Amino acid sequence: MLDMAEEFGYSVTQFHHAIEAYKIRDVLAKKGICGSMWSGWFGFKMESLDGIEENVALIHDAGGCAVVHSDSAVGIQRLNLDAAKALAAGRRIGLKITDGEAIKWVTSWLTSRTSCPIMRILRPPTACRRMQRLRPSRKIPLRCGGSLTSTARWRKVKRLM
Structure with missing residues (x-):
C-alpha cells in the first residue's frame, strides 16, 4: 500500500484495523502514518493471528501515531479501558509510557x-x-x-x- 501511494502520488494517513502494525512501526513513524488498532482483539481469524497485546504501545514507543479504536457502539464508550490494557501490555515489556501519553491514543x-x-x-x-x-x-x-x-x-x- 505504501509503495503504491508513493508511485501514484497519494498519501496514506492511517491504517485501520492495523493488527500487525508493530512489524512496520519504524516505517509508520518515519512517514507520519497513524495505526488505528484494538488493544486486545486478535486471533479471531486467520489474518489476525500475528496480533499482539503490545501493538499500540510499540507503535507509540517508535514515535508513531497510535490510535485505540472500536467498531462497536458499546466498545467506544470504554476506550479508556482499552488504552489502559494497551498501556499495561507496553509496561510489561519495559516500555516507559506515562498515563498522559496513553490517553492521547484515545x-x-x-x-x-x-x-x-x-x-x-x-x-x-x-x-x-x-x-x-x-x-x-x-x-x-x-x-x-x-x-x-x-x-x-x-x-x-x-x-x-
Missing part, C-alpha cells in the same frame, strides 16, 4: 486538532463549528482519526458527551 483536544493527521487533511469546518457551539467555554476531547463529517457520527459524539 483523545485529541479541539485546540490542537491539527496534531492529528486525519484532522490536518480533512479539517471538517462544520464539525469544528458545531463542537465550538456545543461547549465554547471548555476544551472538547476528539478521537484522533475519528470522522466528524457525517451527521450521524456527530449525533453519536454529541450523545456521548
